[in-house]
Amino acid sequence: MVASEFVSELRNRYGIEFHDLSILDEAFTHSSYVNEHQELGLKDNERLEFLGDAVLELTVSDYLYRHYPDLPEGKLTRMRAAIVQTRSFSAFSKEAHFDQYIRLGKGEENAGARKRKTLLEDLFEAFNGALYLDQGRQSVIEFCEKMIFPKIAAGQFDANRDHKTALQEYLQKDGEVEIAYHLLSESGPAHARQFEVDVTAAGTVLGTGVGKNKKAAEQAAALAALEKFDDSDK
Amino acid sequence: MVASEFVSELRNRYGIEFHDLSILDEAFTHSSYVNEHQELGLKDNERLEFLGDAVLELTVSDYLYRHYPDLPEGKLTRMRAAIVQTRSFSAFSKEAHFDQYIRLGKGEENAGARKRKTLLEDLFEAFNGALYLDQGRQSVIEFCEKMIFPKIAAGQFDANRDHKTALQEYLQKDGEVEIAYHLLSESGPAHARQFEVDVTAAGTVLGTGVGKNKKAAEQAAALAALEKFDDSDK
Structure with missing residues (x-):
């Protein structure tokens, strides 16, 4: 089960309260943990990652489309690519302390997987997939309003960034x-x-x-x- | 302006009635037409294509996630890739007769662009971007329920088909x-x-x-x- 301090942290920092905690558990369960605890019959977070990837893609695209009415498609696409990528998503995962709560198998833990950027990227996507399933797309938009949109507005992903x-x-x-x-x-x-x-x-x-x-x-x-x-x- | 017979066709075949016809116009305006009629100050459909691409990605992902609860992420991803691709989207565009209504510049028309698969793919995405903006995501889901989901259910995109x-x-x-x-x-x-x-x-x-x-x-x-x-x- 996801740690209760994480549940509190989600509530206090982001105003998020899951109706179904089992789906939050699933988002924070790495396949290596499932493999090492087959007797528990757990699900890993990969299907949620598949869904969350698409939810984030639309949420970011919609924001860019509406907030940059004069940007041509090519620049929108480049900006989206700068946001929807491993480096950004893994940083968001860390900022939200997701890295502290993912359940890893011992082998992966010892191999340093908790700091692996692709793992953190997948985790960020899985969390958003879980949020979408549990509470609908509006909740994902509100989470992105705290986590991503201010960084876009501050120019952090500008194509001609320094x-x-x-x-x-x-x-x-x-x-x-x-x-x-x-x-x-x-x-x-x-x-x-x-x-x-x-x-x-x-x-x-x-x-x-x-x-x-x-x-x-x-x-x-x-x-x-x-x-x-x-x-x-x- | 989009032809009135197309407006009727959308209503009769798909039950779709745009509130804002100018956005439907935009979806059916190719950049080559804008370039040849600069005095009209038109917008081409590329920004709508950017948005529609992401809307379709989520709509298809959500369908696959819910309808194939036992498929692992790798197979979901392959199935999605088989659906969200030029060959499929261009076929959907033709099925909906979109190819008959896009406004092209003369040069592109003569070059056979009306039959070009990537143009038809972009057009399908732009239409869905326009539908999303005009009427919300539920309308895109309902359009996909007529256009895409029955084909998925019929096995047309099964990953292990070929x-x-x-x-x-x-x-x-x-x-x-x-x-x-x-x-x-x-x-x-x-x-x-x-x-x-x-x-x-x-x-x-x-x-x-x-x-x-x-x-x-x-x-x-x-x-x-x-x-x-x-x-x-x-």
Whole structure:
């Protein structure tokens, strides 16, 4: 069963009270836990993840459609992709403390699955699938009004967002890290100069980027680093 | 403006009556028509397509979730992918005669765009986006109850209908991959011949299968590969 302090936390932080707690349990049960406790006949959260994925996709799409009446489809799609992705959803899971309450098998627990971004993404989707089933789509919209929409309004997912800031936020979420950009090369004629830059954290190279000035190359390097983190979290 | 015979057809065939006809117009206006008639200041249907895509994704996901309580997530996902795709949506557009009413620019008309599957897919999504905005999600559900759900119930999108096609769709969702089937062995007497086949993607063996003819063995190999992906997706 889901811990009672989590039930209280959902009520106090988000005003959410499940009618059917068994569906909340299901959302917080990883397949590894089901496999290690077959005698309990539990369900894992994968079907709820399937449903929650689609609920969130519509909820975010509807918000973007209505709040950006002048954005063309291509920009809406890019913005949606920046929101509906592993990095964002896993961060929302952590912000809501979902990571503390998922039931994992011992093997997965020891393998560090509780911090795995794809697991946290799936969990965020499963929670929203459970909320949708238990209370309807309006409740998911209200949850997103607390969890996601203010971040969209603050420009956190803007397509032309600053990748250097995003990388800094990502790397420093657990404390200070020294991040540095270095010019590796500069080439080409004056009218078509090309700059190559790398970015390091505590001395380790995270990514390299190329651009027509140093600033553009730094942004490209930061984006390359962010994309590498996305991949390695999968 | 959308033709009045189409407005009648929507009413008579599907019981749909738009409150705001301008939004129906928008759904049936291709960007090529907007470009050729810039003096009219029209909107094309691409933003509605963005919204309708997400509305249909949830509507289909919700149906599958509730009607197949015992299907694991991997199979639900494959079934959804078989429904929410160009081939299906373009066929629905034609079935509803949407292809007769879209407003195209002359250049696109001459290029045969009215029969282009991706255009018809986009149109189906845009129509459902318009329906959602004009009348809410329940109307989209009711339209899908006429247009899509009976086909699902009839098994038209069953994941295990054709495993080779399902595997191809799964592997090529992010781009082309070379898939090949090879006969490994042929044994047994003439009346009980047994064929063994493997399937490879870009040279890597994904699964093997056995059957009483080559075709059956290939289907079994494709299914083995799909089930391996189901497991590794967990």
